[in-house]
Amino acid sequence: MYVGSYDAPIQDLSSYRLRLEELALLGFRSVGLAIDxxxxxxxxxGDERRALADLVARHPLELRLHPDLGKLANQAQRHxxxxxxxxxxxxxxxxxxxxxxxxxxxxxxxxRADLDQTVDVLRLCIEITRGTPLKFGVENSxxxxxxxxxxxxxxxDRIGDERMGLxxxxxxxxxxxxxxxxDCPSPAAFLAALQVPIWDTHIHNNNGRTDGHLTVRDSQGxxxxxxxxxxxxxxxxxxxxNMECARKEQGWxxxxxxxxxxxDKAYLESLIGAAG
Numbered sequence: 001m002y003v004g005s006y007d008a009p010i011q012d013l014s015s016y017r018l019r020l021e022e023l024a025l026l027g028f029r030s031v032g033l034a035i036d037x038x039x040x041x042x043x044x045x046g047d048e049r050r051a052l053a054d055l056v057a058r059h060p061l062e063l064r065l066h067p068d069l070g071k072l073a074n075q076a077q078r079h080x081x082x083x084x085x086x087x088x089x090x091x092x093x094x095x096x097x098x099x100x101x102x103x104x105x106x107x108x109x110x111x112r113a114d115l116d117q118t119v120d121v122l123r124l125c126i127e128i129t130r131g132t133p134l135k136f137g138v139e140n141s142x143x144x145x146x147x148x149x150x151x152x153x154x155x156x157d158r159i160g161d162e163r164m165g166l167x168x169x170x171x172x173x174x175x176x177x178x179x180x181x182x183d184c185p186s187p188a189a190f191l192a193a194l195q196v197p198i199w200d201t202h203i204h205n206n207n208g209r210t211d212g213h214l215t216v217r218d219s220q221g222x223x224x225x226x227x228x229x230x231x232x233x234x235x236x237x238x239x240x241x242n243m244e245c246a247r248k249e250q251g252w253x254x255x256x257x258x259x260x261x262x263x264d265k266a267y268l269e270s271l272i273g274a275a276g
Contacts, residue, residue, distance in 0.1 A: 001232060001275075003268045004030025004240040006066065006202065008213065009247060009257045016041065017052050024059045026262055030240035032200070035067035035094065037075055042093035049100070056101050064200050064242070065098055066139075066167070068109040069121055087121050088128065095129050107137030107167035107200045112144030115151065119158045126161045137199045139167040142175050142211060148182040149193035156196035165197035168232075169244070171204045171211050174223045178208030187223065191231035198237050202244035203228070203268070213246035215257075216264045229271040241268055 005028045007019040016033055023031045035041070044052070056063055076086035098106055106125070110118040118138065125136050138155050141147045146155055156164050173187045184190050205214040205221025214221050232241070243264060247257050 001229070001238060001272045002030060002240055003265045003272070004028050004032065004062070004242040005261060005265075006032035006242050006244040007034060008244045009261055010254065011246070012254070015048075016044075017048060017055060020052065020055055020061065020063075022258075024055065024061060026258055027265070028061075029059065030062045030064075030242060032064045032066055032242050032244075035065055037067065037071055037090060040090065040093070041097040044097075049097070053101055062240070063098075063101055063103040064240075065094070065103055065106045066108070066200075067094065067106065069118060070109055070111050070144075072121070073111045073114075073117065083117065084120065084124055087124055091125050092128055095125070095132075095134060098134055099129075099132055103134070105135040105137055105165075105199045107135075107139060107165075109139050110141055110144055110146045110155075112141050112146075115145045115155065118146065119155055122155070122164065123159050123161075126159060126164060129163075133163075135163045135165060135199050137165045137167045139169050139202070140172050140176075142172045143181055147172065147176050148184065149190055149195075153193075153195045165199040166194065167200040167202065168194070168198055169202035170223060170228050171202065171206050171213060171244075174206055174208050175211050178222070186227070188227050188231045188234075191228075191235055194235065198232075198235065198239065201232070201240065201242050203241045204243060204245045213244060213248070214250075215245045215260050216243065217267060218250075225268070226271055226274075229268070229275050233272075233275040241272070243268075 013019045076083045173190050176182045205223045208222040
């Protein structure tokens with residue numbers, strides 16, 4: 001395992017390129033971008049696309065993308081469009097951009113209230129990218145249908161493709177267990193019950209009641225990061241622990257958040273070393 005970061009901590013930087021560049025300058029090689037369907041990479045000017053490709057190659061960066069299928073479904077409704085037709089229109093250029101940048105995966109938030117639609121959309125994504133190495137995944141939600149190990153396993157199994165797996169959000173695990181939204185004794189037990197591949201992670205802390213996307217060592221956090229790292233190790237997971245922290249709860253400056261990110265990277269690396 002190794003430590004990376006999504007762009008959530010620096011979300012107020014104004015472009016995908018600026019956020020990636022900032023993460024690279026902070027020393028991260030595993031990086032993730034949350035994709036805004038209303039700021040679709042398809043619409044980037046050619047020189048910006050070339051600058052992004054150069055940035056990813058020059059550092060080099062291990063890139064993962066994270067769009068929200070729930071927001072995609074809402075967008076289709078606003079346009080009175082068929083969900084599968086709309087998905088193809090939006091996902092084909094996103095996958096093209098991902099492959100252009102050498103991205104490893106596109107792992108998605110689910111359509112929270114609808115397991116069947118989520119499976120259908122992800123099955124279409126797999127079909128759109130047939131013959132490529134691009135992986136797809138679904139994230140565990142908090143109160144949506146796909147919020148337990150059983151539902152995560154089911155979603156991946158129903159799609160039935162070797163490129164389909166999971167994004168595991170440990171903050172969501174904490175709130176779903178603490179609030180009794182699922183029947184599971186601990187985050188370690190949640191991780192142990194996963195029986196399908198894990199492609200990506202969101203690592204952040206919270207108070208268990210709500211998901212404030214706190215930094216991993218925040219004093220308000222109730223998630224045991226030692227147990228989290230050991231749980232991933234027990235799964236045989238060897239990919240990135242990608243932090244997904246936000247500044248909104250702390251009211252920090254960008255510099256304060258960046259300093260904490262770098263310190264937390266070293267902390268997580270120490271836990272990985274101790275886990276063996």
